[in-house]
Amino acid sequence: MHRSTERARLPALLLLLALPFAAPPVVHAATRELAQVFVAEPFLELHTGPGRGFPVAQVVARGESIDVVLQRTSWFLVRTERGYEGWASEADMARARLADGSPFAFNHGDREGFRDHRWEGGILTGAYGGATLVEGFAARSLTEHLKLEIDAGQFLGNLSNGYVVDLGLNHVFAPQWRFSPFVTLGLGYERSEPKATLVQPIVQNLQTAYEGIGGRLYLARRFYVRGEYRHHTVFTHTDFNEVKQEWKLGFAFFY
Amino acid sequence: METGIRVLLLAALATLCSGCASLHRLWPFHHKTKDPAAIARSATDAAAADTAEQQAVPPTVIEPEVERRKIKVPKIRSSNFELGGYFGELSVEDFGANPVKGVRVTYHVTEDFFLQGDYGQSRAGKTSYETLAGNVQLLSDAERRYTYYNLSLGYNFLPGESFVGRSRAYTSSFYLLGGVGSTKFAGDQKFTVNFGAGYQILPTRWLAIHIEAQDMVFRSDLLGVDRLKNNLGAHIGASVYF
Numbered sequence: 302m303h304r305s306t307e308r309a310r311l312p313a314l315l316l317l318l319a320l321p322f323a324a325p326p327v328v329h330a331a332t333r334e335l336a337q338v339f340v341a342e343p344f345l346e347l348h349t350g351p352g353r354g355f356p357v358a359q360v361v362a363r364g365e366s367i368d369v370v371l372q373r374t375s376w377f378l379v380r381t382e383r384g385y386e387g388w389a390s391e392a393d394m395a396r397a398r399l400a401d402g403s404p405f406a407f408n409h410g411d412r413e414g415f416r417d418h419r420w421e422g423g424i425l426t427g428a429y430g431g432a433t434l435v436e437g438f439a440a441r442s443l444t445e446h447l448k449l450e451i452d453a454g455q456f457l458g459n460l461s462n463g464y465v466v467d468l469g470l471n472h473v474f475a476p477q478w479r480f481s482p483f484v485t486l487g488l489g490y491e492r493s494e495p496k497a498t499l500v501q502p503i504v505q506n507l508q509t510a511y512e513g514i515g516g517r518l519y520l521a522r523r524f525y526v527r528g529e530y531r532h533h534t535v536f537t538h539t540d541f542n543e544v545k546q547e548w549k550l551g552f553a554f555f556y
Numbered sequence: 557m558e559t560g561i562r563v564l565l566l567a568a569l570a571t572l573c574s575g576c577a578s579l580h581r582l583w584p585f586h587h588k589t590k591d592p593a594a595i596a597r598s599a600t601d602a603a604a605a606d607t608a609e610q611q612a613v614p615p616t617v618i619e620p621e622v623e624r625r626k627i628k629v630p631k632i633r634s635s636n637f638e639l640g641g642y643f644g645e646l647s648v649e650d651f652g653a654n655p656v657k658g659v660r661v662t663y664h665v666t667e668d669f670f671l672q673g674d675y676g677q678s679r680a681g682k683t684s685y686e687t688l689a690g691n692v693q694l695l696s697d698a699e700r701r702y703t704y705y706n707l708s709l710g711y712n713f714l715p716g717e718s719f720v721g722r723s724r725a726y727t728s729s730f731y732l733l734g735g736v737g738s739t740k741f742a743g744d745q746k747f748t749v750n751f752g753a754g755y756q757i758l759p760t761r762w763l764a765i766h767i768e769a770q771d772m773v774f775r776s777d778l779l780g781v782d783r784l785k786n787n788l789g790a791h792i793g794a795s796v797y798f
Contacts, residue, residue: 334630350727350758352667354715371633373797374667378761399629407632410666424671424707426736433747435736437673437707455738457747496744522666552709554665 335368335380338397338405345397347387351376359387367397372407375522410523414555416476417445423527423553425454429465430533430545432458436465438553445476450485463493467511467531485513491535508536511547523554638662638764640795642676648702648741649785650778652681656702656789662710670710672733676789678702680741683779694779699743704772706750708735718757728757739774739787746774762797 340361347359351373359381361367367379367389375391397405408414422439436454443449448471455464469487489509495502515529528550535543639661646656658676665671680700686692715729734751752770759765769790776785 336629336632349717349725350715352712352715352729354729355727356717369632371635373635374664376667377632401626405629424673424709424735435707435738435747455745457738457745462745522669524665524669552671554663554671 335370336405337366337368338394338399339364339366341398342393342396345389345393347379347381347385347389348376349387351378351388353390355388359385369394375410408556410556412477412479412519414523415519415525418442418555421448421553421555423551425527425529425549425551425553427547427549427551429454429456429547429549430458432456432461432463434465434547434549436549436551440471446473447471448473450487452489459496461493461495463491465492465509466490467509469511473517479519480516482514482516485511485515485529485531487511489533491533505537507538509545510534510536513547517553523556525553525555527551527553635762635797636664638664638795638797640764640766640793642674642766642768642791642793644768644789644791644793646676646678646702646787646789646791648678648680648787650683651700652683654678654681654702656791658791658793660793660795662795667715668712670712670731672708672710672735673705674708675705676703678789695742699741702739702741704737704739704748706735706737706748706770706772708733708737708750710734726757726759728755730755733768733770737772739772742776742778744776744778746776748772748774764795764797766793766795767791768793 340363343363345361345367346357347361348355349358361379361381365382367381370378370380370386372378373388376388377391377394378386379389379394380386391407394405394407399405419442420439421442422437425434425436425438427434427436434454434456436452438450438452440448440450450467450469450471452465452467454466456462467487467489469485469489471483471485473481473483475481487510489511491505491507491509493505493507495504511531511533513529513531515527518526518528520526529548531547533545533547535545537543639659641657641659643655643657645653647653656676656678658674660672660674662670662672680695680702683694686694710731710733712729712731715727717725718728719725730753732751732753735749737748737750739746739748750770750772752768754766754768756764756766767790769788772787772789773784774787775782777783778785
């Protein structure tokens with residue numbers, strides 16, 4: 302019965318998905334104030350999509366104005382004076398001018414952005430106390446060197462599974478370098494769920510503290526690779542604290 | 557004696573005349589004539605004063621009384637996130653193929669790369685042994701519930717346009733996907749590696765339709781032998797850019 306109900310939904314879903322194709326692409330009326338820039342090069346190429354693989358469908362001549370509708374990755378959706386919408390690359394838009402003749406400035410991911418940015422996040426995988434770790438993190442830059450970071454992950458082992466949440470500070474030594482090392486320090490929380498096959502499994506919620514060292518390697522655009530080692534002290538309910546080693550590697554981005 | 561008086565009078569006259577000459581400046585109808593040295597000195601003083609005056613007062617520039625137009629650029633909206641759902645079929649190894657549904661969120665970091673997180677649910681069927689043996693249940697109903705999440709890195713390749721009919725063209729691309737995650741099944745939770753590929757088409761700039769196939773691999777000893785389990789799934793979904 303359950304399966305038949307699920308299968309009955311499929312044609313309805315397909316019909317729903319097909320609906321947008323029935324409507325022709327329309328030029329949306331401007332409902333908010335858009336940035337206006339002027340083409341300063343001999344012409345500006347407009348692609349059909351936000352990528353270098355999409356064909357050029359229109360060009361805008363020097364001196365003509367365009368409205369910037371939105372930005373997606375390194376592409377701008379712009380609207381010409383005649384109402385045509387197309388995608389212009391970040392490199393081309395950097396040569397456009399504002400009405401007062403000043404260059405059109407915007408935030409774009411590069412080495413300078415890697416050095417000084419507000420937010421970063423990413424996904425990492427590695428090992429935590431012998432178990433496999435899957436983790437995501439987000440960090441807010443307080444200064445170029447100092448970041449406040451929160452990590453949330455799940456560890457999956459042979460003896461126990463569980464979750465970890467860490468909150469701490471990162472100090473990046475040379476953010477201007479392509480490879481910049483950092484040290485980290487913080488507090489955390491660990492929820493450990495022993496496998497049910499063990500006798501009398503007890504779920505434990507424990508506080509932790511950690512210190513660690515790592516490195517960040519800038520790749521391209523807004524991407525960088527991050528690797529890290531942490532030494533965790535787990536505050537148990539017994540006379541002795543537990544020590545857990547953690548290492549992880551993953552991709553991260555900044556903006 | 558007469559000669560003496562005459563000489564005295566002449567001497568007094570001469571003295572008086574010379575005194576008048578020395579008093580000529582007091583005469584009210586006298587026209588002053590400047591001393592050439594004084595004239596030269598005063599000219600030098602005047603030139604010096606003019607130079608000092610020129611140095612003290614900067615040259616005046618005519619400022620146009622027009623206020624320069626200040627350009628305030630409105631904030632440009634970014635649209636790098638995608639949120640959507642999908643529906644399809646998932647083949648749980650040894651437990652048959654069953655419907656799967658899920659949600660996903662994507663962050664497009666560059667035009668080539670994106671990060672994606674997805675969470676899905678399915679329900680495992682019966683193994684061949686259970687079907688053939690009749691009244692045998694390897695797993696309870698709750699244990700047949702199959703849930704997973706994946707954190708993946710994606711790469712867009714072959715971007716281009718797909719033509720629908722003669723006059724419509726929509727942007728589209730193929731993409732590759734790989735990542736790590738976790739699968740909860742049969743009362744256990746396993747570290748899972750996922751990889752796959754998909755095709756997306758954008759009917760509008762804010763809506764994307766995806767068709768995707770993935771394999772989720774984890775190690776399990778559920779049926780007595782510890783080995784990798786491949787769980788292939790295919791689904792179709794829609795997501796909205798924001």
